[in-house]
Amino acid sequence: MILWALIAGVFASPGGVHSIAEIHRFSLSEPMRFHWAEGAPTMDKGTILVVEVDADMAKPSQAVGSTLFVGATPAAVTHPGYRDGFMVVFVPGHPNIDTTPVFWAQADRLPERTSLQQGTKLSEDAPRIAHRPERTLGPVLLQDERMLYGRIAKLITQYAPADADFAHGYRLAADQ
């Protein structure tokens, strides 16, 4: 019984992602740098995902640990998320989430040093789960990085109230 529950748990959320609660597509009036990938490319549009995750995998590590990928791209993690089991993340562009894997992977390097090739290789083995987000919005036009994080702050407050400190800081910046 216990063994079956364990096996069921593993296969219930392959890649450590249970579901995607919301997707918000956005564009930016002022492009920003995306620091979570090698080269810190500039982005003028992106996608926010509210992801239900395995809490243990979501616990932030200082050392190189698990990295959340959306396709070949490390996702920008905006708060820890493990307390409530939900994380609000974003990536550049508007990937088709139906066909793009969203998964945790044990990376061997920090996101800022993860190239597209390395991300692609990791995603090749990632489980393809057809997520059905409860809510999909956008694209909405946001002014800049501050306003992006302001929007993210609202989602953190809604889905991960235990991470209120993070929402607080983003809101403070957005309100300036």
Add this chain to the structure above:
Amino acid sequence: MDSANPAYNEAMEVLRHGSLFVLLIVSACSAEEPSKGNPADSDTGQPASTAVPDECDDFPNTTVCVDGVAVECDGDGNVLTRSDCAESATVCVDNSGCEECGVSLVVHHTTDDGASAFVAVRPELTDDNRAWETFHSRPVTIQSLNPAITDGALEWSLLGDGFTLIDDAEGMAPASATVTAHVHAHQRGTALLSARHSACPELASAVGFHSEKQPPFAGRTRPSSPWIERAETFNQDDDIHTVLHSGRHADRVGLRYDVYVVNSKSASEWVDDPDLADVTASGRNQARLATGGAKENRTLASDGPLTVGPTQTAGFDVVYDFDLNGRLDPGDLMRGGDDPGFTVMGDLHEAGPHETDEFQHSGGTWYTQKVYYPADIEDMDPTPLVVISHGNGHNYLWYDYLGRHLASYGYVVMSHTNLTGPGIETASTTTLVNTDFFLAQVDVLADGVLAGRVDSQRIAWIGHSRGGEGVVRAYDRMVDEYYANDHYSADDIVLISSIAPTVFYTVEYSDPHDVPYHLFAGAADGDVHGSPASTGVQYFRLTSAAEAATQTTYLQGVGHNEFNCCGFDDATGPAQLGRDDTQDIAKAYYLALVRAYASGHAPSLDYFRRSADGFRPQGLTSNAVIANEYRPDPTGSWAIDSFQDGPDPSVASSGAAVSIDVDAAVEDWLADGNGNLADRDSDPMNGMTQACCAGDDNRGMVFEWYDEAASIAWDLPVESRDVSSFSWLSVRVAQSTRHAITDELDGPLDFSISLIDEMGERATVGFGPQGRITQPYQRSGNGSGTGWSNEFSTVRVRLSDFFDTNGIIDATQIATVQFDFGAEYGSPMGRIGIDDVLLEY
């Protein structure tokens, strides 16, 4: 020989140029001379015209001097006696006779046994410090031995390298004068003050002086030689003793003196007001310097704790008043004035004297800051800035405990949002730009409350985790890559402290360079765990790379997130301290650290330079096992052996020949050989995490002993045997984790250190009572066995301890430095690694 009597001289000239009678009279000069001449005429009673003239003719009833001969004349002008004064080492004085002649040299506060008088080594004399330095000099009274000799002059001079005579009379005075001159020394050595009277220049007098460093007067008692651990910093709950060593001050043995502990004053304050006001609970102590060294001459300074006030620190000066007059005078002994004689610390983890305020502001998503400051900052001088850069998954709001604590002691603290998720480069960027942004805005923030109150040239960076590497990387970018900020430069960073930092980059890119560097880490860290299993968590690589003063505070039973308020519980291992105790420790040590490097409060450094096993901030949990590692700035030390120069253990980096009488000695890179903590013969450096990767070059030695005496000795090069200018001998030591001998010892470890001079005189000091080498943290994992990565502690012994133990040993001719192991010297067995055997100034 001419007399001082002009009339006599004239008379003698007449006689000399007169008849043969003169020649006969002079040549017949002797001790006893029959009364002169011819008998009186029997009829007239008048002298016959044939009477023989002599020296007394014109000097009846007196004594005249003729060529050093005292001629006593009777009332009739006849010679009564002649005395050759030279035969009795006297001089002839007209109207008096043979008199004692010479100069009396009386050194103040010495006994009469002729011992050389001690003078403390002081800064070189200048016009500006003359008044103050006179207090530290040895007064000598110079006067004629015989006040009857009123003519002539006294002359004196001091001979000795490094000595100066403070002397308003400039070496000469009339014979009737009484002069006090002061002997001052600015380097170690000996000197001779000699003096003579012009009336008897061949009869010179002399007194000898010797100078050496005067170690602190205050200390904590020890149960064995050297009987006292001298120190400059104490906790308020320490039993502080004062001491005067009769070996160093042999010239004062037997003398009484009053011991005063007074509130510390500056040199100029002492000059203006030398009165002594004891502040101890029991009042001034009285003592008499006895033979028997330090053991017989220790005095409890105070029956109760000394007052430290709300700043939790206070300085005190110590005066040994030998003239018992309640004043500091030349000839008394004192420590203080330049710096406090000693400093007492209270509960550093308690809030300080300032109420605090705080506010938040933002200039963008990654420019959001929380600022803590003393509420009365407008009344303060510009104060240093402390910047906190958090770690991955952490938050800028999680360091209230530290921000408020430091602000309560007068510092401005700024904690900022830190972009650590992508990695170290972005983390370093956020540290750099947030510091710059704050300084750009500081005059307008919070309605200008901080305007002009922040000293941008004294900035301390504290980083946690990835932020801990981020602050190092940020500094490296300024130094190596010329990253330029608008409002500060690398020179303005006075301290970097990393809490459990990652080490993703090689030390070529994460390099503390020449800024004072501190590492805080917990042995129970479940994230940046510090084991050799991963290169990115071996944070001792950063301390190894640091070039300036480096200190480590390593806490057993502490995890990664105890240093903030709200991270998840990651601690792994036994005897966990928990968040509250950990943060008390952090508050106390960070206050000391920031005070030391941002405020120049040197006494606070003792919490990092001395073994935490023996000395730590008071009021902290007694359960805390702390390993302190300290390495001084290289300009403040000379390495007997840094182990950096090659694998041959028989030759030290200094060129000293090394005699190895221990087992299994291996000199190599301080790097675990297999990434696993299990003990293996094939991995002698098991548990070492000071090096692992490109750019790491820290080397050391490991060895062991078991149930018998053993030793390792460095025979110093001939040109390096004068250690008298140094103050400390130090070495970094760690027990080898999971080794069978370490497991069998099962506890802290100690040994003894010996100095042996060229004549074979030996002084041995066991450092155990000052603090022992910690047992590795008993955490399992990363291989079989129990014990976490090797944790170094610095053993630091004051050189004066050796000379107090054996006063015969010659500090200028130390031939050998030896570590002695075995039950007679400390732990009966041990397996240890050592690094950096140093002599420190």
